[in-house]
Structure formats: C-alpha cells, structure tokens
Amino acid sequence: MTRVQMIGVSKRYPGRGANAAPVVAVDDVTIDVASGEIHAIIGYSGAGKSTLLRLVNGLEHASDGRILVGDDEITSLRESKLREVRGRIGMIFQQFNLFHSKRVAKNVEYPLVVAGVPAAERKRRVAELLEFVGLSEKTNAFTDQLSGGQKQRVGIARALATNPGVLLADEATSALDPQTSREVLSLLKRVNAEFGITIILITHEMEVVREIADRVTVMDGGSAVEQGDVFDVFSDPQSQTTKRFVATALPTEPRAERLDELRERHRGRLISLTFRDGDVDQPVVFRTLAERGVGVSIVHGGITDVGGRSFGKLTLELIGDDLKVEHAIAALAQETALEVLA
Amino acid sequence: MDNLIELISNGKFIEATIQTLTYVVIAMGLGGVLGLVLGVLLTVTRQGGVLQSRGVYVVLNFLVNFFRPIPFVILIAAIQPLARVVVGTGIGDRALIFVLTFAATFGIARLVEQNLLTVPPGVIEASRAMGAGPWRTILTVLIPEGLGPVVLGYTFAFIAVVDMTAMAGVIGGGGLGNLALQYGYRQFNPWVTWAAVLLIIIIVQIVQLLGNVIARKLLRR
Numbered sequence: 001m002t003r004v005q006m007i008g009v010s011k012r013y014p015g016r017g018a019n020a021a022p023v024v025a026v027d028d029v030t031i032d033v034a035s036g037e038i039h040a041i042i043g044y045s046g047a048g049k050s051t052l053l054r055l056v057n058g059l060e061h062a063s064d065g066r067i068l069v070g071d072d073e074i075t076s077l078r079e080s081k082l083r084e085v086r087g088r089i090g091m092i093f094q095q096f097n098l099f100h101s102k103r104v105a106k107n108v109e110y111p112l113v114v115a116g117v118p119a120a121e122r123k124r125r126v127a128e129l130l131e132f133v134g135l136s137e138k139t140n141a142f143t144d145q146l147s148g149g150q151k152q153r154v155g156i157a158r159a160l161a162t163n164p165g166v167l168l169a170d171e172a173t174s175a176l177d178p179q180t181s182r183e184v185l186s187l188l189k190r191v192n193a194e195f196g197i198t199i200i201l202i203t204h205e206m207e208v209v210r211e212i213a214d215r216v217t218v219m220d221g222g223s224a225v226e227q228g229d230v231f232d233v234f235s236d237p238q239s240q241t242t243k244r245f246v247a248t249a250l251p252t253e254p255r256a257e258r259l260d261e262l263r264e265r266h267r268g269r270l271i272s273l274t275f276r277d278g279d280v281d282q283p284v285v286f287r288t289l290a291e292r293g294v295g296v297s298i299v300h301g302g303i304t305d306v307g308g309r310s311f312g313k314l315t316l317e318l319i320g321d322d323l324k325v326e327h328a329i330a331a332l333a334q335e336t337a338l339e340v341l342a
Numbered sequence: 343m344d345n346l347i348e349l350i351s352n353g354k355f356i357e358a359t360i361q362t363l364t365y366v367v368i369a370m371g372l373g374g375v376l377g378l379v380l381g382v383l384l385t386v387t388r389q390g391g392v393l394q395s396r397g398v399y400v401v402l403n404f405l406v407n408f409f410r411p412i413p414f415v416i417l418i419a420a421i422q423p424l425a426r427v428v429v430g431t432g433i434g435d436r437a438l439i440f441v442l443t444f445a446a447t448f449g450i451a452r453l454v455e456q457n458l459l460t461v462p463p464g465v466i467e468a469s470r471a472m473g474a475g476p477w478r479t480i481l482t483v484l485i486p487e488g489l490g491p492v493v494l495g496y497t498f499a500f501i502a503v504v505d506m507t508a509m510a511g512v513i514g515g516g517g518l519g520n521l522a523l524q525y526g527y528r529q530f531n532p533w534v535t536w537a538a539v540l541l542i543i544i545i546v547q548i549v550q551l552l553g554n555v556i557a558r559k560l561l562r563r
Contacts, residue, residue: 057471080475087473097468101486101560110482111472142562158472168471 002070002088002165002198004033004056009065009075011051025051027222028065033200033215035165038192040209040230041202042245043219049202052219053168056200057089058082069166087115090159090197094171096151098143104130104154105139111161129157133187149180156187160195167191169201173208185211206249210234210306218242230307235276251302251313253339262299263342268319270341271329275303275312280336288335292328295319315341346533349525359541361435362517365507368439370500373446377499378492380406380447381454382480392466392476392484402451409448414506417445418513438507438515446503453495458488490561497553501546518542 011026026048033039041049054060056067058074067074072085098107105126112122130136133153143151152172159167169188173181189212192199203209209216209230216233218226220241226233234250237243246252253272254262262270273280289296296316303312318325332338349355380402386392387399412420418441422432429436461484469483485492508519518538526535 059467059470083473083475085473086471089471091468091471093464093468095462095464097462097464099465099468099483099487101489110469110474113482114472114474114478144562162472 001035001196003035003068004031004039004070004166004198004200005066005068006031006033006052006056007066007068009052009055009067010063011048011055011060012063024222026055026062029217029219029222029224030065031217031224031227033198035198036192036196038188038199038201038212038214040213040216041200041219042204042206042209042216043202043241044204047219048222049219050170053170053200053202056166056168057086057091087111087162088164088166090162090164090167092152092155092159092167092169092172094174096143096148096155096175098151098154098158100143102143103139104135104141104143104146107143107154108157108161111158115162117162125161129161132160133157147180148176149183152176152180152184153187156184156191160191160197163195164197166198166200169199171203172201174203174205178207181208182211188212206234206245210249210304214307218245231277231309231311234306235274235311250304250306250311253313253341254300254315258300259341262315262317266297266299266317268295268317269325269329270299270315270317271332272301272313272315272339272341273332273336275310275314277309277311284335285332288331289318289328292331293320293324294328345525345529345531346537349521349534350537354521354525355537355541358516358518358521358538359545361510361515362504362507362519362542363545365435365439365442365510365515365517366500366503369442369446369503370496373443373450373503374496374499376443376447377450378454380451381458382485384451384455385458385484386476386480390463392470392479406448406451409444410452414441414445415509415512417441418509422513433514435515437513438510441513442503442506445506446499449502450496450499453499454492457491457495458484460491461487490557493553493557493560497550497557500549500553504542504546 007030009026009029010024012022012024015021015023029052031039041052043049051060055062056069056074058077062075065075069085069089074082074085077085099110108126108129109122112125130139133156135150135153138146138150143154146154173184176184185208188199191197201208213230215228216230217224218233218239218241225239226242233242234246237246273285275282286296296318298314299317300315301313303310318328329340384399384402387395421441421444425437425440426432429440431437465483465487466479469479507517510517511520511523518541522535522538526532526538
C-alpha cells in the first residue's frame with residue numbers, strides 16, 4: 001500500500017562532445033500514482049519511460065524534481081539508505097534478468113538474503129512465492145530450463161519476495177507471445193488485487209494498458225503529453241501520440257485511404273458514431289433509422305473494452321431515399337454526436 | 343635415442359616435469375588470484391560499472407596495457423631488479439616464479455575483464471534493484487554469472503604460462519622447456535626435444551580437458 005509521487009521530475013545526461021547540449025531524457029514529468037493503483041506509462045522507444053522508471057527506485061538519479069515512494073523521498077536519500085528502500089520496491093524486466101548461475105529457488109531467495117531475512121523464514125517464503133506463481137515444481141530447476149512465461153513468473157516471485165509496496169514493471173510482457181503475455185498480465189492483476197501492491201508499468205503496447213491499467217500517462221519526447229483514467233484518455237485522445245496509440249488497438253474512424261475505398265464500394269451516405277460506455281444506446285440508434293425507412297450496414301469499426309468499460313466507433317452506411325436519409329441523420333443528431341463522412 | 347633413455351632412467355625427465363608443474367601451479371595460483379582481483383576491478387570501475395571510477399580504471403588499464411605486450415623473455419630481464427627486491431634473488435626458481443606470476447597476473451586480468459563484460463548488464467541492474475550493494479553484487483552475481491567463460495579464460499592462461507616456462511633457462515630455471523633446449527636442441531638430439539614436447543602436450547591436453555569440463559558444467563551446455 002504505497003503511493004508514488006513524481007513531481008516535476010527531469011533527467012538530463014551530459015551530451016557527447018565538449019560543448020554538446022545535454023540530452024533531456026525526462027522533462028518535467030508529474031505523475032501521482034495512488035496507493036493500490038495500476039498505472040501504465042505508454043510511449044514509443046526513446047520517450048523516456050524507461051529512464052523515468054529507473055528514477056523511481058533510484059537506479060538513476062533525477063536531475064530535477066522530487067520523487068516520493070510512500071514516505072521515502074527517493075530524490076534526497078543517500079545511496080546506503082536508497083538500497084534499503086529498494087528492498088521495498090520490486091522490479092521486473094523485459095529480459096527477465098534472472099541469475100543463470102542460480103537455481104529458481106535461489107533466484108527468488110536472493111532479495112531475502114540481501115534484506116537479511118533468517119534462513120528458515122527465507123525457505124518458507126520462497127515456497128510460498130513459487131506456489132503463488134504456480135512454479136512449485138520448478139524449485140530446483142535452472143533458469144535456462146524455463147520457458148519465457150515461466151521466467152517472468154520467477155521474476156515476479158523474486159520481485160515480490162520482500163513484500164514490496166510497489167512493483168515496477170519494465171516492458172514486462174514485450175518479450176512474450178500474446179497468449180503468455182496475457183497470462184503474465186493476469187498474474188500481475190492478481191498481485192495487485194490480492195496484496196494491494198501499487199504497480200507502475202511501462203510499455204509500448206496498447207493491449208497491455210487496455211488489459212490491466214487503471215490510469216495511464218502517455219509520454220513523448222521525455223514529457224507526459226496526456227494523463228488520466230485509461231477510458232477517458234483513450235476514448236477521447238487529445239495529443240497526436242495518444243491518437244496513434246489508440247489507432248493501434250481501438251476501433252477508429254476510417255483513415256483517408258480507407259474512406260476512399262469505402263466510398264468506392266458503398267454508394268450510400270457514410271456516418272460515424274462514437275459509443276462511449278453506453279452513453280449512446282445502440283437500440284435507439286437502429287430504431288431511429290428503421291422507423292425512417294433507412295437501411296443500415298456497418299462498414300467499419302467495432303466495440304471493445306477499455307479499462308473495463310465499453311468503447312466503440314462504428315461507421316455506418318445509410319441506404320435509402322436521399323430525403324429519408326437526410327431526415328434520419330437529423331433525427332440521430334438529436335440523440336448522439338455523429339460525424340457525416342460522405 | 344640412447345641419450346633419451348638415459349635421461350628418462352636417471353630421472354631428469356621426471357624432475358623437469360615436476361619443475362614445470364610447480365612453476366605453473368604456483369604462478370597460476372598467485373597470478374590467478376591477483377589477476378582475478380585486477381580483472382574484477384577493471385570491470386567494475388569502467389564507465390557504467392557498479393563501482394565506476396574513471397581514475398582507478400585509467401590507472402589499472404594503463405598498467406595492464408603497459409606490461410602485457412612485453413615478450414616474456416624480455417620481461418625476465420626487465421624486472422630482474424624488482425625480483426631481487428621482492429623475492430630476494432634475480433635468478434633461479436624463485437625469480438622465475440616471480441616473473442611468471444607477474445606476467446600471469448596482467449594477462450589473466452584482461453581475460454577476466456573480457457569475460458565478465460559478457461555478463462548482461464540487466465542482471466547486475468536486477469541485483470541493484472533488489473537493494474544489493476556493489477560488493478555483494480560483485481561477489482554473488484557478477485562473478486558467479488561470468489564464471490563459465492572465466493574458467494575457459496583461466497585454461498587459456500594456464501597454457502600460456504606453460505609456454506612461458508620454456509624460457510626458464512635464461513635465469514637458471516629448469517623444467518621441460520629447458521630440458522628440450524639444453525639436452526635436445528643444443529646437443530643435437532631431437533628425440534629428447536620431441537619427448538619433452540610430447541610431455542608438454544599431454545599436460546596441456548589434460549588441463550584443457552579439465553577446463554572444458556568445468557566450464558561446461560558451469561554453463562550447463
């Protein structure tokens with residue numbers, strides 16, 4: 001149960017060459033992650049999200065701004081105190097970063113040894129953790145005998161060993177296939193639900209955000225360009241970056257080329273409707289059209305789940321007498337926001 | 343041929359074999375430890391290492407680069423005064439072992455460094471993220487993770503040291519190399535030379551085999 005606050009955080013690296021300007025990796029980012037929240041930071045590679053994550057547990061030091069993890073102010077701690085705090089912040093990695101020279105149990109035990117936990121207690125805890133991630137039978141295996149998904153589960157068990165209040169996930173599913181990726185995400189969901197651990201995860205995949213995050217920060221060029229509830233941000237994207245991400249995973253209005261194709265094939269009027277968590281009643285839409293004697297076919301888009309709420313964009317072809325179609329569009333406009341495409 | 347049989351029966355060959363093994367084992371023991379320490383320091387003090395320190399790295403790196411390329415036979419002569427200070431004599435077995443250890447240390451340092459650099463930085467980062475300090479990370483993660491290739495490096499170094507012992511005669515040392523030169527080459531008796539070579543090959547093969555087995559176990563391949 002830990003709140004994480006990043007307040008006006010920046011990270012600059014010295015530029016290469018004598019008079020080179022410093023490289024700004026993270027630029028004045030403020031994120032307040034509530035206790036028990038799953039917060040996703042999404043961005044393309046080079047957006048600064050990896051660096052930002054490493055500022056949270058002090059693997060790198062912020063150039064400006066403050067970071068608080070619970071009551072500990074990371075940005076003002078000495079290295080020795082920082083080490084102690086890191087024991088209360090779990091971290092998992094894209095490449096898992098397990099110790100190949102150690103067996104599974106020894107990997108999970110490692111943070112407990114670092115924390116000075118007595119041997120008997122360590123043994124009990126390791127068994128408990130491997131049970132939780134469903135890998136009890138792999139206790140004595142070496143890590144190179146595990147599949148990618150199993151490796152990440154060991155990584156999660158290891159990160160949870162010291163009962164941290166926060167878990168940092170650095171592209172934790174990017175190296176996994178879609179099926180395994182979903183399994184790992186649902187494990188993270190369980191970690192969050194059962195232990196109330198705050199999770200900060202960085203990713204470049206919309207699917208990950210959609211699947212498990214409560215809130216999201218979109219990063220671009222080191223800055224946080226958009227932030228809020230996953231549903232709010234993705235159902236009504238403001239920045240170009242967010243729009244591009246949304247287009248990768250959510251139903252959208254047809255792009256220009258696609259619209260030309262649709263016009264070729266469909267002679268009727270094309271309109272686009274946005275369905276946001278039931279604010280437009282689909283039956284009402286279709287009844288309105290039917291009552292006015294207008295035929296409908298759905299030609300583009302769909303309905304999907306975002307942050308546990310439904311979101312959709314449908315492009316409809318309206319078929320019928322021009323006047324009837326005009327009236328139907330006017331009537332629909334009373335009910336909902338619509339856009340006439342053609 | 344008669345000469346060879348005589349050298350075998352009067353124990354010269356056995357004595358030389360034992361001498362070679364003694365030189366190599368002591369030099370590898372001492373140089374192995376010192377080289378490990380130096381190699382680890384080179385690895386961790388370089389840019390991005392867990393104990394990053396530009397000053398220390400530059401100095402150590404310079405020392406290694408300075409001493410490593412000196413041909414062994416020249417090194418024997420060059421550091422003879424140092425041998426007199428450290429082991430009390432400039433000739434004989436003790437001086438030879440001193441120079442061997444000296445050369446092995448710098449050679450092994452570079453081998454250790456090269457092999458430890460193959461340990462993925464992510465693994466080191468994971469250790470740091472779990473709250474481990476630099477020394478704990480070095481001793482319980484960096485070295486164990488890099489041990490497989492490091493063992494192969496040591497095998498390579500062992501053979502290089504066997505090679506160096508052939509120069510023992512220059513300062514009055516013995517061993518198989520010296521035997522081959524003194525009784526084989528200088529007395530026009532190739533049988534003796536070939537017999538010494540055969541023994542050296544056997545020693546090298548056994549060590550190589552041993553190194554491979556240990557490394558394979560550590561790498562689990």
